[in-house]
Amino acid sequence: MFSKGVGLFPTEPVGVIRDYTLLAESLGYDNVWFGDSQNIWRESSITMGAAAVGTERVVLGTGVTNAVTRHRSLLASTWASLAEFTGGRVALGIGTGDSSLRTMGRKPLTLAQLERAVAELRTLLRGEPVREADSGAEFHLSYLTEPVDVPIYIAASAPKILRLAGRIADGVIVLVGTAPEFVTAALDTVEQGARESGRRLADLHIVLWTPTAIDEDPVRARDLARAHVARVCIRPLPAEVDPSLRAAIDRIRDSYDYYHHMDTEAGHADIVPDALVDLFALAGSPDQCRDRLAGLAKSGVDQVSIVPFVRPGESRAATIRTFAELADQR
Template sequence: MTLITKGVGLFSTEPVQNMCQYVTLAEELGYRNVWFGDSQNIWRESSIVMGASAVGTKRIVFGTGVTNAVTRHRSLLASTWATLSEFTGGRVALGIGTGDSSLRTMGLKPLRLAELEQAISELRALFRGEKVVEAVSGVAFHLNYVREPIPVPIYIAASAPKILELAGRVADGVIALVGTAPQFIEAALARIEAGARASGRCLGDLDVVLWTPTAINDDSDEAKDLVRAHVARVVIRPLPAAVSESQQAAIDRIRQSYDYYHHMDTEADHADLVSDELVDLFALAGTPAECRVRLKQIAEHGVDQVSIVPFVRPGQSKAPTLRAFAEIAGEI
């Protein structure tokens, strides 16, 4: 069976001190990565949370799940990640996408794929200490304090087929939000591999992270209820594999009602449109025994890391989910 590492995606819906405690616990439990959501209008500032959480850590790798190159000018992105890399001794992984709730809550449009690719190229140039040209002013700029190249791996968040291929072609890793059912994982890996081959690489040259909405509870129904909002977020994007007519009809209803100001909010109205059938396709939710079976299935399909996004009721701690998943993963 394929060995997978553990990651956790955290959204800063709680004070910074709480987020720091989650990171400390994740490191103690053997998680490799912690990925922080970056959506300035609905969560606390990711760069501050990552910097604060890094204090006192020794091993865990800090990333965004994920940032964008619109609200974050690439000069700001490059400076943030160069500084965080310096502070943590290189324990960073820049997760980036075309832009989602950070843009849509202000009526802005996500980047086109060509624009995302250009942004990544310019970020890498800045990390090498080179100059790039600012798109509006036409003025060349660089990071003045970079004296030698800073190795910052770049992961692309991807769901739809075209961006999965782009990630395979240009990224160091992929944060794949495609579901947990075998047909979706296999279809996504095929697209990533096609992109990798286009750049003279193979699938094994990339680190593939499966972004996984997760709730582990002795009450299976409660666990499923907790992840419905995140499943809604998954299915509003194009999927790498086909679904049944009834499933597609349900997905169409979700797409029509999705509210980005309640992005991944367990109490969101659009969560009520997500059936148990969709939950089983796109999440890791159920009793510890049920989640153990599903995780074994996931581990057999070639991803390098399962990064859980733990969901609990408002006011509850995510620590029990972190512990429960670590225990289950340790048995795989």
């Protein structure tokens, strides 16, 4: 069994994203995750604040932010404020940095830098001071009167960061596709990290980040998911891809355009073969997706969080509704 989540990239106006959030809550989704990439999408913190208005139950999080474009003082203050406003219904999803940095020619954080950022965020959310890396000055959130409990999730695909997430995070946003061999390998690696900190896999909340397109025409569905699959498959992964697909992955890596990150009409999406879509997405007819979900229910993840893809100009609401129906039929 798993809970339902939805990842929303703010490609549409803030009011539309808020409507999707209210819809997700009404359909029993447990989490709504908001993409953070300031050069290609609307501002995530404003979107989350607006989306929180009128919600009562759903947990709001980033899928995901970073500690480069967001100084940790800003991150800590954002999440302390959002936690206060929502009564603690928050989940801070963070990674090393992807399109938010790549679109400016900046490099992602190292794993050591990410680990330090997570530790400092927790210190700040306890109301304690940390030292600014460049100036050497201490700073803290002066308005906190007590510690703020904000679960920190790390987004991970490659083995090293999966293991780090298992060791230090409260939850893991796993981006490795939907094929059993990749999901199992990812969870095994997270568990190795968890054991290093005296924990078990069950002590972490595991979110399977799932590019999703559901259409009566499975060919159309696959086409819509190709752009996100392109981003998944060019990352290091916890299991080996079939050698026959490596040449295709190399071509995708060479042509990937971060200004068309997750864009269904991106040029790099056109060269993603069906075999990769089937490994790394939930894409097909409703019946096909229901069958895939039956397999994911046995995978050991706590949540399947869909990233709905539709044709340009179409609403994501139908996919959000359909997935809720399919998941509830398990």
